[in-house]
Amino acid sequence: MSRWDGIEAFVAVVRLGTFSRAAASLKVSSSHVSRQVSQLEQQLGTPLLYRTTRQIRLTDGGAIYFEHCRALLDGFREAEDALNALQTQPQGRLALSCATTFGERFIAPLVNDFHCRYPQLDVHLHFTNRTVELIDEGFDVAIRMGVLKDSSLLARRLCDRREYVVGSPAYFQRMPAPHSLSELAHHNCLVGSRDSWLFQVDGRRREIKVSGNWRGNSGPALLDAARKGLGLAQLPDYYADEALARGDLVSVLDRYQFTDTAVWAVYPRHRQLSSKIRLLVDFLAQRLSE
Structure with a gap:
C-alpha cells in the first residue's frame, strides 16, 4: 500500500468523523478505508485513532500527524488548482487602482490592451492619488510608485522609476x-x-x-x-x-538621486493567486519594462 493512500484515508476519516463517510467521499468501501488506516498505523508504529462503537477520536500522536497531513493534502490540491488556473481563461470582475496621471498615460492603455486579449473580463479602472485599501474597497490590484511601505500585501516590481x-x-x-x-x-x-x-x-x-x-x-x-x-x-x-x-x-x-524606487503592482496575499491577477501583472511587467 502507498503511504499516501493511507494518509488520504486517515485525513478523510478525521475530517468526516466516520469510516463510512470517508469511504463515500473516496468512493471505496468502509472496510477498505479501515484497512488503509490500520496499515498506515503499522507503518508508523503508533496508533492514530481510538476506535469505539460510537465514535472515533485522535490519539495525541494522531492529532499531530493529522495537522501535518492535512497541510500536505491541501498543498497538493492547491497545486492542482493553480495548474488548472493556468489552463483556463481569466474571467469575472477585475478592479484596478492607480495614481491619476500615471494611470491615464501608461496603465490604462495597457489594461485596455489586456482587455482586448481577454474580453470576458469585467474591467473596472479607478484613478486616484490616495492610497486605497485593497481588500476593504474591493480592488484586485493597485499600481503604486516610489518606495513601498511595509504591509501584508504582495508586491511585484514592474519597472524602475527615477x-x-x-x-x-x-x-x-x-x-x-x-x-x-x-x-x-x-x-x-x-x-x-x-x-x-x-x-x-x-x-x-x-x-x-x-x-x-x-x-x-x-x-x-x-x-x-x-x-x-x-x-x-x-x-x-x-x-x-x-x-x-x-x-x-x-x-x-x-x-x-535616490535609486531604490520603482513602479509596483500590489495585491492581497491569497493562498492561491487567481489567473486574472497573475496574467495582468505579468502583462504589465513585460510591457512597462519595454
Missing part, C-alpha cells in the same frame, strides 16, 4: 544651481503631495523637508510651475523626461 530635482533655465538665471542638499534651504521649493524630498547620501536614504510659496497636489500643475520658473521641483521621470530633453528644465543634485 526622480529629478529640476528647475527652469529662467529660474537658474535668478538663483545659483544647488550643489549640496543643504543649499535647498535657500531655494523656493515647489511642494507637491509630500513636503519632503527623497535622496540618497552615502548609500543611505535621506528625506529633506522643503518649503516654498507654491503647493499643489497635481503632478502636471507642479511640472507647469517648474517650467515657468517659479522654483525647484522634485518630479518623477514620466513627468520630467520630455521637458529635460527639450531643455525646458535642467536637472540638479543628480549625485544624490
Whole structure:
C-alpha cells in the first residue's frame, strides 16, 4: 500500500468523523478505508485513532500527524488548482487602482490592451492619488510608485522609476544651481503631495523637508510651475523626461538621486493567486519594462 493512500484515508476519516463517510467521499468501501488506516498505523508504529462503537477520536500522536497531513493534502490540491488556473481563461470582475496621471498615460492603455486579449473580463479602472485599501474597497490590484511601505500585501516590481530635482533655465538665471542638499534651504521649493524630498547620501536614504510659496497636489500643475520658473521641483521621470530633453528644465543634485524606487503592482496575499491577477501583472511587467 502507498503511504499516501493511507494518509488520504486517515485525513478523510478525521475530517468526516466516520469510516463510512470517508469511504463515500473516496468512493471505496468502509472496510477498505479501515484497512488503509490500520496499515498506515503499522507503518508508523503508533496508533492514530481510538476506535469505539460510537465514535472515533485522535490519539495525541494522531492529532499531530493529522495537522501535518492535512497541510500536505491541501498543498497538493492547491497545486492542482493553480495548474488548472493556468489552463483556463481569466474571467469575472477585475478592479484596478492607480495614481491619476500615471494611470491615464501608461496603465490604462495597457489594461485596455489586456482587455482586448481577454474580453470576458469585467474591467473596472479607478484613478486616484490616495492610497486605497485593497481588500476593504474591493480592488484586485493597485499600481503604486516610489518606495513601498511595509504591509501584508504582495508586491511585484514592474519597472524602475527615477526622480529629478529640476528647475527652469529662467529660474537658474535668478538663483545659483544647488550643489549640496543643504543649499535647498535657500531655494523656493515647489511642494507637491509630500513636503519632503527623497535622496540618497552615502548609500543611505535621506528625506529633506522643503518649503516654498507654491503647493499643489497635481503632478502636471507642479511640472507647469517648474517650467515657468517659479522654483525647484522634485518630479518623477514620466513627468520630467520630455521637458529635460527639450531643455525646458535642467536637472540638479543628480549625485544624490535616490535609486531604490520603482513602479509596483500590489495585491492581497491569497493562498492561491487567481489567473486574472497573475496574467495582468505579468502583462504589465513585460510591457512597462519595454
